[in-house]
Amino acid sequence: MKRIKVREALELEQAGEDVLVKGWVRTRRDSKTFSFLEVNDGSCLKNLQIIVDQGTPGYDQIHHTSTGASVWIKGRVVESQGKGQKWEVHASEFGLIGRADESFPLQKKGHSMEYLREIAHLRPRSNLFGAVFRVRSRLAYAVHNFFQEQGFCYIHTPIITASDCEGAGELFRVTTLDLENPPRREDRRIDETRDFFHRAAYLTVSGQLEAEVFACSLGDVYTFGPTFRAENSNTSRHAAEFWMIEPEMAFCDIHGDMDLAEQFVKFLIRDTLTHNPQDMDLFARFVDKGLMERLNFVLDKPFQRITYSDAIGILKESDRSFDYPVEFGANLQSEHERFLTEEYFKCPVTVRDYPESIKPFYMRRNDDGRTVAAMDVLVPGIGEIIGGSQREERPDVLMNNIRNAGLPEEEYWWYADLRKYGTVPHSGFGLGFERMLMFVTGMGNIRDVIPFARTPGHAGF
Ligand code: 4AD
Ligand code: MG
Numbered sequence: 001m002k003r004i005k006v007r008e009a010l011e012l013e014q015a016g017e018d019v020l021v022k023g024w025v026r027t028r029r030d031s032k033t034f035s036f037l038e039v040n041d042g043s044c045l046k047n048l049q050i051i052v053d054q055g056t057p058g059y060d061q062i063h064h065t066s067t068g069a070s071v072w073i074k075g076r077v078v079e080s081q082g083k084g085q086k087w088e089v090h091a092s093e094f095g096l097i098g099r100a101d102e103s104f105p106l107q108k109k110g111h112s113m114e115y116l117r118e119i120a121h122l123r124p125r126s127n128l129f130g131a132v133f134r135v136r137s138r139l140a141y142a143v144h145n146f147f148q149e150q151g152f153c154y155i156h157t158p159i160i161t162a163s164d165c166e167g168a169g170e171l172f173r174v175t176t177l178d179l180e181n182p183p184r185r186e187d188r189r190i191d192e193t194r195d196f197f198h199r200a201a202y203l204t205v206s207g208q209l210e211a212e213v214f215a216c217s218l219g220d221v222y223t224f225g226p227t228f229r230a231e232n233s234n235t236s237r238h239a240a241e242f243w244m245i246e247p248e249m250a251f252c253d254i255h256g257d258m259d260l261a262e263q264f265v266k267f268l269i270r271d272t273l274t275h276n277p278q279d280m281d282l283f284a285r286f287v288d289k290g291l292m293e294r295l296n297f298v299l300d301k302p303f304q305r306i307t308y309s310d311a312i313g314i315l316k317e318s319d320r321s322f323d324y325p326v327e328f329g330a331n332l333q334s335e336h337e338r339f340l341t342e343e344y345f346k347c348p349v350t351v352r353d354y355p356e357s358i359k360p361f362y363m364r365r366n367d368d369g370r371t372v373a374a375m376d377v378l379v380p381g382i383g384e385i386i387g388g389s390q391r392e393e394r395p396d397v398l399m400n401n402i403r404n405a406g407l408p409e410e411e412y413w414w415y416a417d418l419r420k421y422g423t424v425p426h427s428g429f430g431l432g433f434e435r436m437l438m439f440v441t442g443m444g445n446i447r448d449v450i451p452f453a454r455t456p457g458h459a460g461f
Contacts, residue, residue, distance in 0.1 A: 388429020
């Protein structure tokens with residue numbers, strides 16, 4: 001007999017089919033002559049109800065079958081007498097695969113999110129986390145669909161790298177040197193030439209520089225992979241390991257870049273609503289009551305576009321007192337971003353033309369001499385979800401930027417070569433995959449949308 005997933009069983013057109021089902025028991029209720037099991041196999045949010053009559057082969061195992069146990073059932077799909085589901089399975093044979101005793105932590109509902117993080121190996125078996133990770137999977141698929149359908153080429157940029165793309169010094173070092181006793185040069189500094197790569201190497205903070213190489217040859221490209229930042233930010237929106245999607249387009253300016261970012265965010269929302277309606281309904285009911293209204297609103301309206309200078313003006317004129325000062329040249333803090341998107345415009349906002357002094361070396365300098373063609377997309381509830389820019393394609397300006405940023409010029413020779421041979425205007429951005437997932441699901445903490453969160457002090461599992 002062919003095994004059928006719970007999702008497929010629940011979607012059957014008609015009753016009468018004999019099926020084999022495997023999964024984990026959510027609940028068991030006994031009456032005198034039979035038992036009800038709610039079985040979930042992760043294929044969808046809903047459980048399949050199973051009726052096992054006394055006397056069914058395997059029934060003697062029923063009393064050892066409690067919440068968390070794994071089971072198989074052979075039986076017939078019949079119309080359900082109970083409410084809430086169309087079909088149930090009437091067992092003709094029952095088998096207990098793996099017991100779970102009363103110490104199984106997900107017996108009762110109402111565990112705190114903090115506690116569930118401590119059992120990251122079991123939380124995917126809960127309704128909420130099952131839904132989160134099904135949506136995560138679909139969202140990743142939608143990312144590829146979006147770009148592939150528009151002819152973008154998927155590039156696997158390296159995870160180990162020698163350059164600091166963002167220039168923020170938030171790099172994790174990769175080394176095979178003996179930390180107890182590293183080789184030293186005459187001046188006592190560690191001799192990096194004797195490390196694995198014969199030089200210092202790091203985990204990448206962004207695939208952008210390498211993506212630019214491929215944009216300047218294949219045209220439209222994107223990367224989608226893990227990135228790492230050793231920033232000591234203990235917030236609900238920062239992780240030390242997160243996934244980022246980075247499109248990069250040749251012959252594209254900052255305006256084309258903003259257009260693509262907006263289309264992309266809308267596409268991802270629409271796709272999730274279409275393909276994971278049950279999971280989304282769970283978030284709308286139990287996680288964030290305003291979720292559907294917000295997502296539909298985002299789909300309907302164009303994003304508000306303003307310059308950084310406008311943003312500073314709006315923040316200054318507001319009667320809000322912010323913790324961080326608002327001055328031209330200061331970074332927009334999360335409190336500022338959230339004021340703009342949640343309170344002032346009440347919709348996603350794309351801010352562009354940031355001061356040169358607070359942005360990385362690769363952004364294209366604007367004619368005003370003090371701003372760069374940068375753009376950030378801010379969304380309600382989260383703040384920055386996308387950061388991008390038009391890239392500096394003029395070789396002399398770029399080299400100046402690298403020098404002014406205090407970066408080792410010689411390390412960027414290959415990046416500079418793109419400007420030396422057939423340079424083109426080009427642009428791109430990075431979307432934080434987990435931040436997008438938070439936005440789509442309404443989940444409030446980045447630790448709860450990634451299977452195993454890595455944050456300062458935490459790398460368990
Ligand atoms: O703004 P960021 O630093 O931009 C870049 O890395 C560019 N190289 C992207 C590009 O132009 N190709 O990061 C991009 C996005 C942010 O907007 C945010 O959504 C996410 O990555 N992000 C993080 N997400 C989770 N945890 C962190 N520590 C993050 N840092 C950035
Ligand atoms: Mg940014």
